[in-house]
Amino acid sequence: MSRAAFYDQIETTLDQMRETGLWKPERLITSPQGARVQVDGAGEVLNFCANNYLGLADHPALVAAGTEAMGEYGYGMASVRFICGTLDAHRTLERAIADFLHTEDSITFAACFDANGAVFEPLLGADDAIVSDSLNHASIIDGVRLCKARRYRYETRNLADLDRQVAAARKERPGQVLIVTDGVFSMDGFVADLGPICEVADRYDALVMVDDCHATGFIGPGGRGTPALHGVEDRVDIVTSTLGKALGGGMGGFVAARQPLIDLLRQRARPYLFSNALAPALVGGAIEGLRLIAEGDDLRNRLEANAARFRSAMTDAGFTLTGEGHPIIPVMLGDADLAGRFAVRLLAEGVYATAFSFPVVPNGTARIRTQMNADHTDADLDVAVAAFTKVGQELGVVS
Ligand SMILES: Cc1ncc(COP(=O)(O)O)c(C=O)c1O
Incomplete structure (x- = not known):
């Protein structure tokens, strides 16, 4: 195909999108x-x-904290974290997230899209299985694709199907099984039933991961999200979430989990190793957002x-x-x-x-x-x- 034909093809695709609504x-x-x-x-x-669930996107305290952080640390980091991009403020934020969610540590990314893209590949390999809700967010679907684990899909919020798929995964793969679900399904406004999901996980000794982007900060006791809402904070192994919604709506995402898991992600997660560190203003604003959220x-x-x-x-x-x-x-x-x-x-x-x-x-x-x-x-x-x-x-x- 000629270069001209390539651009013609794009125009045709765009026209079709306009025509079909x-x-x-x-x-x-x-x-x-x-x-x-x-x-x-x-x-x-x-x-x-x-x-902007909690209305923090234009909150004066977050604007001031972001501005102050920019005054103290400058505009940008111009580095990935392990080369020369880790501020004391990055660690303060990661500790604050972990304390808020009652986990051992957390690791931040440029977005939750990156956190979900990063989390599977370093943790799971070809012997393992990922059992994923059919309505999970696009970033989970992409993250799973980047990983060699075998993928199983269960019909959204259908616990019998979840059980079937986890049983099949346990039978067919010799390694680890990870169940992954959105905490809240954002197109429908339903909260995932994490209690029974964790019971299925218990039956098959599976790991559980929750993407809590539409819950962190405002769902459950203290706004600690859907694991806290369902009383399964201790059972959920991995929480991913965003700084781009209730926590102030800036930018950034994170994984919160046990220490060794976070340590491994810091060493191996590709969107962490090969992408710029979060800008100071975003870090300062998010720390202030978490402080406000913990206040009451x-x-x-x-x-x-x-x-x-x-x-x-x-x-x-x-x-x-x-x-x-x-x-x-x-x-x-x-x-x-x-x-x-x-x-x-x-x-x-x-x-x-x-x-x-x-x-x-x-x-x-x-x-x-x-x-x-x-x-x-x-x-x-x-x-x-x-x-x-x-x-x-x-x-x-x-x-
Ligand atoms: C469920 C879910 N996961 C992940 C993301 C991505 O978050 P971020 O905007 O931080 O990349 C979103 C945002 O739309 C989301 O709704």
């Missing part, structure tokens, strides 16, 4: 991330689509109350919702085109929420995924429900 537009935001944002062309709107339950309580209020009012208004016990509240619409038009109309009514359709969610299950924030007021929620109802009536979704 798979094109994902990116709106321009011209303000800090928050419960309200300025959207280019739409003005100030209520924001229901960020992972006010933000978590507010978030929980917001989720309960919105879920109840939207149900009363006649919408079909999915998920349970989580501030991700998807509004189910079914048809992709309808979901897209719904989101556009909502924005015109001052409510920013994004439509999700195939291939991000299964065909015929298009939805608008809303995410609550501790900074939303009761009035904000009422305005959002009124806007949903108005647009829903216009488009024949509710009567």
